[in-house]
Amino acid sequence: MADEKKKNEDEVPEPEGRGTLFDKFLNFIEKAGNKLPDPAMLFFLLLVIVWVFSALLSPIDFGEVHPRTGEALNVQNMLTGENLASFLANMIETFVLFAPLGIVLVAMLGVGVAEHSGWIDAGLKKLLGFTPKALLTPMLILIAIVSHTAADAGYVLVIPLGGVIFYAAGRHPLAGIAAAFAGVSGGFSANFIPSAIDPLLMSFTLEAARILDPEIMLNPLNNIYFTALSSILIVSVGWYITDKIVEPRLQSVEVDGDEEDMPQMEEVSDRESRAFWFGFGAMILGFIGLFIWAWPEGSSLRDPSWDNPEVSSLFSFNAPLMQAIVPLIFILLLIPGVVYGYASGKYKSSKDMIDNMTKSMESMGYYVVMAFFCALFIDAFAKSNIGLLIALKGANFLQALALPGQITIVGIVFLSAFVNILVGSASAKWALIAPIFVPMLMQLGISPDLTQAAYRVGDSVSNIITPLLPYFPLVVVFCQRYAKKTGIGTLISMMLPYSIIFLVTWTIFLLIYWWIGIPLSFEANYVYPAN
Template structure:
């Protein structure tokens, strides 16, 4: 970090106590949130709270039946001798098998080589040479949205790059992280490229619809037109929030991270430029080889399609290509990083590459500690059934109100957004509440396609403000790279404007989209029966 940047950030006045009422509200959220214990300790405290609550609530009969299994849904006491023994016996597996942990560490090995060798830095400087500064925000959000196609790749690749891009452009890096996080997670259901999540959610929708109509059939990408159109909304609204609300609030926050970890704005030398293009060509050759491998109908990278198992698909969850996304990120970033390192003269032996990987893992130490406690908490919360019980109670309450169709759609969005604070997995939540919502709205004349679209809106907008999101601690670590005292409160206060404004604008967008009658997708309908 240059001395000029250091002094500039120190001269900026604190935003505390000034600005609009909304600014003061966000400042209060940040202050309150940052008074919470260290994130790792907070997850431990939440674990203890879940244990106690599960013991208190377990004797109570809430009168709920699991809609998928038909069994009585009870809170499971996690303080019984049997469950505590199971907790201790499986503690290592709970941590090691915590899904984000392996994804983050493997991907960061490749990112570390590409970053610390200088290839990413050189590429960003070239990008900034021809990208207008005012268009950096929408470009970043659009890239974040497209990253949904590659499963959770956006969390470990696009979000940290958001900070790097903004810092290199002379803007506050936390604003870049916030914009990327908003696109990757807050706009999770906005994407013009179909991904594996589309047929997965549809499969639960179809199963729920067949409760009422056993002959029901649905298009696997039954929300594609709507999710594609939603990209324009998320990019536009996210652009406004970042530049007009979030970044101005960050003016008083000093950038005090490790200077060696941040990109500098020195010009790219001829040798570095040549090394960058050789690395880029090597990566393109790797991608081309992957395309040629995946293209044949009988490619080993294909798997059975979820809707028609006789078809071999590249985007089904069973496809090896989808399961290999993170290793592919590792390889496709490792290749250009190594090529750049040797061509630019940064590398003199393979040890330099290993040193870059080691440096990348050193920066992940704090995340690993947080992930340990986070994994234990999420596992206990899931086993206790507390989150599922809240979801069912909310769904049944909404059903009992018997509201008009449009109001019920808004209710589904709000309930989904709330339940998302407690149950992270999009498919797990939909598997639970789809059997309630889908048949209920079919009887009101609303199609399963529209009900699913409403769920996807609610499921996306609150991702960015829930510490229960498995990648939330990772985003905190990315922020601490630039502002050392970043806490949960800082991140929530940054992301709250996105969550609230996305919730309102996306809900209105769906209602207007519905009122105009723009198709949700091909062979997807608003009414049930179709055309009714």
């Protein structure tokens, strides 16, 4: 009996009431995905697979040319003595310099103080006091979209808060995580506030366009009108998917996380309420100080390399403000957390603050292990050229079809979505394939601005279903906080409706947007050469 009971506890309960064909498909994805190895072990196995295939494919001439260097593109054998020696010599550096690792750990230090001191919990309870439960979803997705301005901080700040908000409201916490993940990552290119990614992608687009037209000029925010209106689409569609598709399916998923790691529903006392507003006021003062520092044209937070600092210097990739986003998140959450801690009486000394930081880092131990193997795999995948070769073959196939402009744009969206599953970084991927896409479509009369918009749609929608996204394992960890048996398959099946519906609706939205003729941005065009 004891063995049978243990066996039943270890099994993931079969979903109930999922009778539609789509529900059965999602159920199959979840069941199959959960049979995959632990995420850390999965990345190790993928690393081994890359090594093996790199050795098998390296002797083959695929007839491709590297779009940036002009040299023949061949798969690099990662199992040679030289490459294995380099792998061992650079292993520590590859792990330590893995970009998401530092972003997650630094941001979580600030989040830990703000959360464990009780400031975030008090704020959420106040938010729930005047926000109808039915409007939590669109509000959360909107906040997730705005978080793009803070680079990748949305992954470590907004997504876990999605679970906290929904759980505190009596809704399923995984639905909140799903909605936030959809906004942060699935709607990555939907935002009405400029961010560092806008001029960064444009710089690669401009470089690619000058292959064909050395004199062409592009606006650094050449898609801002489109991305702003796209945010309305993502909020609306994401709201429907969360409330009508995802959350009903999650009712059979038991919330069995440790109570001490989940928010409680006690009322906010008068002292805690005053402490919250003290903390909130301290954060607002921090923002005001930052604004005063950043606003002048000669501010040290601006990028002086741009010709028009009023438009782009604060949001260019090289602007110190953009490069300091994560440290600023740390500071601007640390301040209200500390103020709240002392004002509420929860902090007696600085040791209490350090204990909160330590507790936050303890919860990141599993992510650090996964990040180690993930960093090694992504590094080997990039150096082997396998991902780039797949991307180039797909782009060349699309070019050979010589389809009408609208169909070609749809093809760019779908191809970008597929390539995104294999190559994670938006900027690195666009830097590699823009020299193919942009000149190719310019020769068909399609502007670089429109090509970039199509790429950004495809690059966003498949983020949320690929375990190769560096933050994907972190989202699994966030889910396991509430449902211990959450696996990769659970998360993929939960996010697949967002990915599919975003892909279809956003592509249609782009075509209608183009057909109506709404500008993509100021000084942006649909056709090449511009009229």
